[in-house]
Amino acid sequence: MSWLVVGKKYLKKDSSDIFEFVGMGSEHGTFKVLDLHGTATEHVFPHADLKLFRATDKAVPAKLALELATKLQMDVCDTWSLELEKAQVQAALLTNHSEMLVFVVARESLLDVSQLLFTNTHKIYAAGKIKKHGLKIYPFGSVQLLKEDLAKKQEAQQAGKVLLKVKSSGRQYQVLAGKVDIQKETGAIPAFFWIPSTEEEAEATMDLSSTVYQGWLEIPCLKARKPLQAGEQLQYYKPPVQTGRKKLKTTRLAFGKAGFVQPFKASWKGRSANSMSCCSTCAPASTVPALLWQRAMVEIQERVALAFAGGRHVPIPPALLVVGSDGSKYLKVRPSHGAICKLICGEAKCKEAKNPSLAASPALAKLHGQIQKALEPDQPGDDIFEAKDCKRKQLSKKADAPETVTISVNGTDVVLLAPKSSKTTDLIVKMEPQMMQAVFDMLAVDCEACFRELPKRAYTRSGKYRGKRGRSEEHSGKDEES
DNA sequence: AAGAGAGGCGTGTACTATGA
DNA sequence: TCATAGTACACGCCTCTCTT
Numbered sequence: 390m391s392w393l394v395v396g397k398k399y400l401k402k403d404s405s406d407i408f409e410f411v412g413m414g415s416e417h418g419t420f421k422v423l424d425l426h427g428t429a430t431e432h433v434f435p436h437a438d439l440k441l442f443r444a445t446d447k448a449v450p451a452k453l454a455l456e457l458a459t460k461l462q463m464d465v466c467d468t469w470s471l472e473l474e475k476a477q478v479q480a481a482l483l484t485n486h487s488e489m490l491v492f493v494v495a496r497e498s499l500l501d502v503s504q505l506l507f508t509n510t511h512k513i514y515a516a517g518k519i520k521k522h523g524l525k526i527y528p529f530g531s532v533q534l535l536k537e538d539l540a541k542k543q544e545a546q547q548a549g550k551v552l553l554k555v556k557s558s559g560r561q562y563q564v565l566a567g568k569v570d571i572q573k574e575t576g577a578i579p580a581f582f583w584i585p586s587t588e589e590e591a592e593a594t595m596d597l598s599s600t601v602y603q604g605w606l607e608i609p610c611l612k613a614r615k616p617l618q619a620g621e622q623l624q625y626y627k628p629p630v631q632t633g634r635k636k637l638k639t640t641r642l643a644f645g646k647a648g649f650v651q652p653f654k655a656s657w658k659g660r661s662a663n664s665m666s667c668c669s670t671c672a673p674a675s676t677v678p679a680l681l682w683q684r685a686m687v688e689i690q691e692r693v694a695l696a697f698a699g700g701r702h703v704p705i706p707p708a709l710l711v712v713g714s715d716g717s718k719y720l721k722v723r724p725s726h727g728a729i730c731k732l733i734c735g736e737a738k739c740k741e742a743k744n745p746s747l748a749a750s751p752a753l754a755k756l757h758g759q760i761q762k763a764l765e766p767d768q769p770g771d772d773i774f775e776a777k778d779c780k781r782k783q784l785s786k787k788a789d790a791p792e793t794v795t796i797s798v799n800g801t802d803v804v805l806l807a808p809k810s811s812k813t814t815d816l817i818v819k820m821e822p823q824m825m826q827a828v829f830d831m832l833a834v835d836c837e838a839c840f841r842e843l844p845k846r847a848y849t850r851s852g853k854y855r856g857k858r859g860r861s862e863e864h865s866g867k868d869e870e871s
Numbered sequence: 872a873a874g875a876g877a878g879g880c881g882t883g884t885a886c887t888a889t890g891a
Numbered sequence: 892t893c894a895t896a897g898t899a900c901a902c903g904c905c906t907c908t909c910t911t
Contacts, residue, residue, distance in 0.1 A: 533877090565877080723881080723882090724881095724882090725881070725882050725883070726882095727895095727896080727897095728896090746882075746883080748881085748882070748883095815880090815881080
């Protein structure tokens with residue numbers, strides 16, 4: 390029985406040819422080698438030489454079909470037209486910047502950066518008087534294509550990313566701030582990125598607008614919105630974004646206490662308040678809808694609250710709710726999240742603990758072990774060359790990974806979303822009462838130990854928190870100052 | 872293949888708004 | 892004044908992508 394597999398490709402030591410195994414004789418092994426034109430030549434090797442062969446994934450040299458070569462020509466390839474556009478955007482941005490960093494209004498005296506005052510904390514102030522519109526600052530840095538995804542675009546805009554827009558294609562490019570090292574005196578100050586936004590209109594000294602470079606590229610621009618006096622910080626006005634909290638505030642002004650109200654129950658798709666209870670003896674893990682009013686327009690947002698082991702309902706933040714590709718709802722059981730700890734361990738225990746977290750739970754570790762095991766590829770066979778294939782399978786595990794994984798928890802089949810990496814600590818459990826019940830039951834055993842005995846991750850305080858006394862010190866053991 | 876850099880994610884602290 | 896919920900952000904590790 391040979392380890393060589395008929396039809397598979399092999400490399401031979403000291404040869405660049407790719408051999409396809411044809412068959413084994415009593416004294417020789419037979420291979421064939423294909424040339425560019427598909428013509429095969431036969432090669433025969435004695436058994437003693439077969440140890441020189443190793444399995445390979447390399448492709449046999451062959452001509453590409455003319456149609457394919459035509460299709461993949463550089464000048465019709467999408468990738469390269471995108472590359473070209475990116476290069477043009479990059480060039481336009483830097484050309485525009487070098488010409489316009491400090492804009493000179495016609496017949497005004499030249500301004501230069503000496504009329505600005507830069508700080509090591511990445512702020513910019515006027516060093517002298519600057520006239521209205523007498524200063525324009527453009528971004529510079531390397532550009533990167535922003536994915537078409539609309540949600541990402543909105544997210545990028547909310548996060549204050551600096552975006553360029555190609556008018557013809559509509560594609561957006563993010564400008565990444567250039568690097569500067571003040572100690573080493575290297576790089577260049579990315580002035581545009583050192584001008585923060587303010588929600589106080591009165592504090593704003595700059596306006597954010599955009600200009601169109603040579604008719605095809607929209608580039609953001611910050612310009613002085615009023616005459617600036619020495620010492621005034623450069624910052625631009627950005628209207629406040631309504632947060633959930635603020636929406637709630639507006640609502641309460643309009644409607645008084647909305648909270649978790651009765652009328653909603655009727656519209657909760659026919660579910661009763663304790664529909665998540667798995668049996669009469671088990672603790673109810675129920676979903677209770679709540680209302681979140683936005684402004685006075687009567688917009689309704691459904692929210693989820695869960696109860697477990699006779700505890701009170703815990704509102705679940707939207708960040709912990711995930712919807713699968715089939716529309717199924719999942720709960721992100723994030724072990725360090727206050728709401729999750731409160732749900733599983735109860736409010737009383739959480740009150741006793743400072744920063745309750747189940748991250749150190751042995752039961753959690755066990756569940757992760759089960760998930761990893763369930764996601765492992767099949768074990769390799771006897772073929773000595775399969776070890777290589779196995780490694781390749783592991784490497785491509787992420788791309789090939791199924792969306793969900795099912796594990797057995799105390800006899801209950803629990804469906805979870807597959808973790809994105811082996812380090813993911815959140816369990817993303819399908820929102821089915823029995824499944825959540827099984828997981829919660831298992832984790833609840835560790836509440837006491839996690840809150841009292843088991844070590845928590847150390848936290849090194851730095852930045853603006855350096856030197857402050859905090860609650861973490863009792864367990865971090867790292868903050869030795871004072 | 873190795874290294875660099877950007878960005879995502881998990882964990883934890885600090886802060887703020889709100890209500891009792 | 893205190894407790895609570897929610898949000899913002901720091902930090903460190905990781906993955907992914909790009910470059911060399």
